[in-house]
Amino acid sequence: MATSTPPAPRTAQGPATTPRPAAPRRRRWSAGSVALYTVATLAALIWFVPLLWAFATSVKPEGETTVMPPSWLSANATFEAYALVLGRGDIVRWTMNSLITTVIVTVLTLVICVLAAYGFSRFDFRGRPGLFALVIGGILIPPQTLIVPQFVLMTQLGLVDTYWGVALPQVVAPVFVFILKRFFDAIPRDYEDAARLDGAGPLRVLWSVILPLSRPILTAVGIFTFIGAWNNFLWPFIVVNDPEMMTLPVGLGTAVGQYGIQYAQVMASAVLGAIPLLVVFLLFQRHIVTGVAGAGIKG
Amino acid sequence: MTQNTHAPAPRTAPGPAAAPRGLVDVRRRPSSWTGLWFVLPFLAFYALFLLWPAVVGFGYTFTDRSLAGGDVSFVGLDNWTESLTDSAMYDSLWNTLWFTVLSVPVMVLLALGLALLTDHARRLGWFLRLSFFAPFVLPVTVMTLIWGWMYNPSLGLFNGTLGRFGIEGPEWLFSEDTAMFSVVVATAWWQVGFNYLLYLAAMQSIPKDVYEAAAIDGAGAWQRIGRITLPMLTRTTALIAVLQLIGSLRVFEQIYLMTSGGPNFATRTVIQYIYDSGFVGLRIGLASSMAYVFMVLIIAASIAQFRLFSRKEG
Numbered sequence A: 001m002a003t004s005t006p007p008a009p010r011t012a013q014g015p016a017t018t019p020r021p022a023a024p025r026r027r028r029w030s031a032g033s034v035a036l037y038t039v040a041t042l043a044a045l046i047w048f049v050p051l052l053w054a055f056a057t058s059v060k061p062e063g064e065t066t067v068m069p070p071s072w073l074s075a076n077a078t079f080e081a082y083a084l085v086l087g088r089g090d091i092v093r094w095t096m097n098s099l100i101t102t103v104i105v106t107v108l109t110l111v112i113c114v115l116a117a118y119g120f121s122r123f124d125f126r127g128r129p130g131l132f133a134l135v136i137g138g139i140l141i142p143p144q145t146l147i148v149p150q151f152v153l154m155t156q157l158g159l160v161d162t163y164w165g166v167a168l169p170q171v172v173a174p175v176f177v178f179i180l181k182r183f184f185d186a187i188p189r190d191y192e193d194a195a196r197l198d199g200a201g202p203l204r205v206l207w208s209v210i211l212p213l214s215r216p217i218l219t220a221v222g223i224f225t226f227i228g229a230w231n232n233f234l235w236p237f238i239v240v241n242d243p244e245m246m247t248l249p250v251g252l253g254t255a256v257g258q259y260g261i262q263y264a265q266v267m268a269s270a271v272l273g274a275i276p277l278l279v280v281f282l283l284f285q286r287h288i289v290t291g292v293a294g295a296g297i298k299g
Numbered sequence B: 001m002t003q004n005t006h007a008p009a010p011r012t013a014p015g016p017a018a019a020p021r022g023l024v025d026v027r028r029r030p031s032s033w034t035g036l037w038f039v040l041p042f043l044a045f046y047a048l049f050l051l052w053p054a055v056v057g058f059g060y061t062f063t064d065r066s067l068a069g070g071d072v073s074f075v076g077l078d079n080w081t082e083s084l085t086d087s088a089m090y091d092s093l094w095n096t097l098w099f100t101v102l103s104v105p106v107m108v109l110l111a112l113g114l115a116l117l118t119d120h121a122r123r124l125g126w127f128l129r130l131s132f133f134a135p136f137v138l139p140v141t142v143m144t145l146i147w148g149w150m151y152n153p154s155l156g157l158f159n160g161t162l163g164r165f166g167i168e169g170p171e172w173l174f175s176e177d178t179a180m181f182s183v184v185v186a187t188a189w190w191q192v193g194f195n196y197l198l199y200l201a202a203m204q205s206i207p208k209d210v211y212e213a214a215a216i217d218g219a220g221a222w223q224r225i226g227r228i229t230l231p232m233l234t235r236t237t238a239l240i241a242v243l244q245l246i247g248s249l250r251v252f253e254q255i256y257l258m259t260s261g262g263p264n265f266a267t268r269t270v271i272q273y274i275y276d277s278g279f280v281g282l283r284i285g286l287a288s289s290m291a292y293v294f295m296v297l298i299i300a301a302s303i304a305q306f307r308l309f310s311r312k313e314g
Helices: A031-058 A080-088 A088-124 A128-137 A143-159 A163-171 A174-185 A190-197 A202-213 A213-232 A233-238 A248-253 A255-259 A263-283 A284-298 B002-006 B023-027 B032-060 B079-083 B087-118 B122-137 B139-150 B159-163 B179-204 B209-216 B221-232 B234-249 B251-259 B271-280 B284-313
Strands: none
Touching: A031 A263, A031 B087, A031 B122, A031 B139, A080 A263, A080 B032, A088 A128, A088 A163, A088 A174, A088 A202, A088 A213, A088 A248, A088 A263, A088 B032, A088 B087, A128 A174, A128 A202, A128 B032, A128 B271, A143 A163, A143 A233, A143 B032, A143 B271, A143 B284, A163 A213, A163 A233, A163 B032, A190 A202, A190 B002, A202 A213, A202 B221, A213 A248, A213 A263, A213 A284, A213 B122, A233 A248, A248 A255, A248 A263, A248 B139, A255 A263, A263 A284, A263 B122, A263 B139, A284 B122, A284 B179, B023 B221, B032 B284, B079 B087, B087 B122, B087 B179, B087 B221, B087 B234, B087 B271, B122 B179, B139 B179, B139 B251, B179 B234, B209 B221, B221 B234, B234 B284, B251 B271, B271 B284
């Protein structure tokens, strides 16, 4: 990291807010910027190695995966491993399970956190400071330490091995209440007065005034809830025993045992497991970047 | 928390929190019941899935309750004494701490370095953000399958490549000496993207005229980084360090999947020990007391960090 080199003055002063390169302008490449761009490209390529290696392994015939020294390209590249993994069907099933539980978590989290943040931000009621302090205090509790009593609770509720059992405990995200409340607090109240004069009730004000103004933060919270729920391992791992009900991360964890030393198949399942969220990331890249900025720095 | 609902404040009373608000707002304040209805759904989930387990779990610590069922009897402080005198508990605490000590500086400095690269190599912005952040969205098992395969001592990419140069590579995840380092490296690759984005956003919000003024005064690029960028990132660095510290202390998943806590328990974290005691050993009471010991430590660390952080701000 200490290897970054002096940039050409012009690039450093380019329009900072637009992530795209500035309009093409003729510029000379100084030795410094050549070095900078070389280092940056190398670092990015190194970062791609694990994913590329997983893909390279996954398209080898099984017999070639264990040949030493390792080679990146196979003359007999094949998608056979993918066909075998997909043919078994469980990875499709796990992906569906992940999708269902993740959608439940994301929708419920957004709804209850938005309502709570709105309530704390715009209304006075007895006990509000105490309740808000209670919510904020919840941020400090590491949910990982509650797995045992949470599991016992799920057993008592009969929710082990169900979608609701996977989803419900993940819905409690006090940190999002905090972030959303701070965002709502910053919205000037004048905007709401016009709506109120038109006779809009509190829900109407939330829906047609607050929410449209909060789209960036809602997108960010939504995306991070989605990523977090999709990738959650510990809780689904504990509350699900039935292979049919496993989420993708949990199911893939059993893949090594299932496929044994079939490395092409193990890597094919890893690549397949990586694809859904990589697609989400590519689609929402800009929202994710601004979301981190908004939630982390200003929020 | 429901006892608060019985005594709603009169509609017009502008409670203490409302003092600085505008006149219009005070006049049109909705009844105090309304706000409670909005926070109620969250509070219900919060109470059922977080507070209730926390309270019940505390109760378990005084019993010999087993996950296999059977009679439950009161055992006093036995579980607490056992977890506080168990050397394996201290070993797992140490492993967790060691992972934290190793990972926090790496995750902060690496994120800073990659963000500085991206901030200066503007023309590669999209490509760099893609490659440095993409691993963050991978499920933990995808990451551990790939890195486990690369770390494979006899067939993996690393030792295979070292072998080309006649070097015999280490055992990586299979040696007590290298297992934790290997996990930290894989974790850095996987998770650094979040801190990296935080840094990048902070860098891009530094006003450009500051740099322009420095450039006019003849400051070189390195000087601008040292005199402007880094000082203006102090707050961000503190924030990232706090978040990373708390995150690192909670480590479990990737280590469990890569090493199962081995070799010889050299990488078993506290969370895994809690899991082992509760779900493998079936001793709910003991696992709960361990969880409480650990929870208290994490909360103490978090509060201390936030104190430190807010003092820096003030």
